[in-house]
Amino acid sequence: MVIVETVLALRKIVGRARIENKKVALVATMGNLHEGHIALIDVAKQHADFVVATIFVNPIQFGPSEDLEKYPRTPDADQAKLKEAGCDLLFLPDVAEMYPEGFEAQPIVSVPRVSEGLCGAARPGHFNGMATIVNKMFNVVQPDIAVFGEKDYQQLAVIRSMVRNLNIPIEIFGAPTVRAPDGLALSSRNGYLNDQERAAAPILYQCLKDVALSLQRGSLDVEQLLDEQCKRITSSGFQLEYLEIRNAHDLSLTSETSGNLVILVAARLGKTRLIDNVVVSAGEL
Numbered sequence: 001m002v003i004v005e006t007v008l009a010l011r012k013i014v015g016r017a018r019i020e021n022k023k024v025a026l027v028a029t030m031g032n033l034h035e036g037h038i039a040l041i042d043v044a045k046q047h048a049d050f051v052v053a054t055i056f057v058n059p060i061q062f063g064p065s066e067d068l069e070k071y072p073r074t075p076d077a078d079q080a081k082l083k084e085a086g087c088d089l090l091f092l093p094d095v096a097e098m099y100p101e102g103f104e105a106q107p108i109v110s111v112p113r114v115s116e117g118l119c120g121a122a123r124p125g126h127f128n129g130m131a132t133i134v135n136k137m138f139n140v141v142q143p144d145i146a147v148f149g150e151k152d153y154q155q156l157a158v159i160r161s162m163v164r165n166l167n168i169p170i171e172i173f174g175a176p177t178v179r180a181p182d183g184l185a186l187s188s189r190n191g192y193l194n195d196q197e198r199a200a201a202p203i204l205y206q207c208l209k210d211v212a213l214s215l216q217r218g219s220l221d222v223e224q225l226l227d228e229q230c231k232r233i234t235s236s237g238f239q240l241e242y243l244e245i246r247n248a249h250d251l252s253l254t255s256e257t258s259g260n261l262v263i264l265v266a267a268r269l270g271k272t273r274l275i276d277n278v279v280v281s282a283g284e285l
Contacts (some may be wrong), residue, residue: 001083003090007140010091014052014141017088022049026143026170028134031055032072033081036178036186040147041085043175052141053082054091060103061129072188091141098136109135114161114251118154118264119275122241127158134159138170146170151177151185153262153277157251177276179205185276192272201274203236204265207243208278211263215245215282222255238267248279256282 004010017024025048027040044051055078062068075092082090099106108128115127138146148156156174163172178186183205184198193201207229214225226243233240246253248260264277 001079001087001090003079003092005092005094006097007093010052010089010140013089014050017050023145024048024141024143025051026137026141026146027051027053027087028137028146028148029053029055030057030071030188031078032074032188032191033078034178034186034188036149036151038081038085039178040149040175041082041087043173044145044147045086047145047147047171047173048143050088051086052089052091052143053087054093054137054141056091056093056098056133056137058098058129058133059095060099060106060108060132061126063123063125066123072191091137098133106132108132109162111158111162111165114154114157117253118242118244118246118251119266120154122266127155130155131158131162135162135166135168138168143170145173147173147175149177150174150279151187151276153264153279154251161250183209185274187274189272189274193269197237197269197272200236200238201269203233204238204267204274204276205278207232208263208265208276211243211245212278212280215261215263215280218282233265233267238269241266241268241273 002013014024025044027044029037041051041053057071059068079090109131110128111131120127148159150156160172163170180186182202184202211225211229219225222245230240230243243265245261245263248262259282261282262277262279266273266275
């Protein structure tokens, strides 16, 4: 695995891969890698010949009260995991490389509709910052495909909408959520949980599964269904931000209780914000 820190060096190496007619994949991360990230590399390798991973903790997607400085950084371990996974090239830029004229001069990418509500309401400006850096990475690497995790479902939906509406010639793949044996979705932020919080955390996934099962069985009283699970979550020590059912394709609000739906949740446990989702084909049991 080759490691580069500049756009120029990256483009030279990717250019050589293209001369060899290799299909290029991108896996963009913020580091502190776990099995979920490595699963993205595995998907990329299935669909491309040359895999580029990026590690960049992007300042403009963090709010003023969020954990930019405390965000876990594990560069040595990350590099070892990527090398073992068969990544071909790791791009490790610093802030000056990605924002050479500063944040004030940086054009911002805003993706309407799909970025609104859910985490977009809880974290104002987050998706603008995320879409901007992903678009920059797309322009830097110019991959044929890019792989993102389905755990961050709204993020994936925002990226897909951006690619469609800006006519970006990249195929987007979603990789299934990787979970711990007790069901907790793997996340870099799980490391913030203390032992008691970690033991309680899987309740979120249990609630999602129960909602999904009820929808599959044809439940029509969605309001009562969600209310019961909201009470279950809060009584377990969480500060609930949202528990919602949306259209799985575009995250639009829906009153339908059949078809392809996604159940999404965000809640704080202590100081840690957890998100999760389950996609369900309702009314099919």
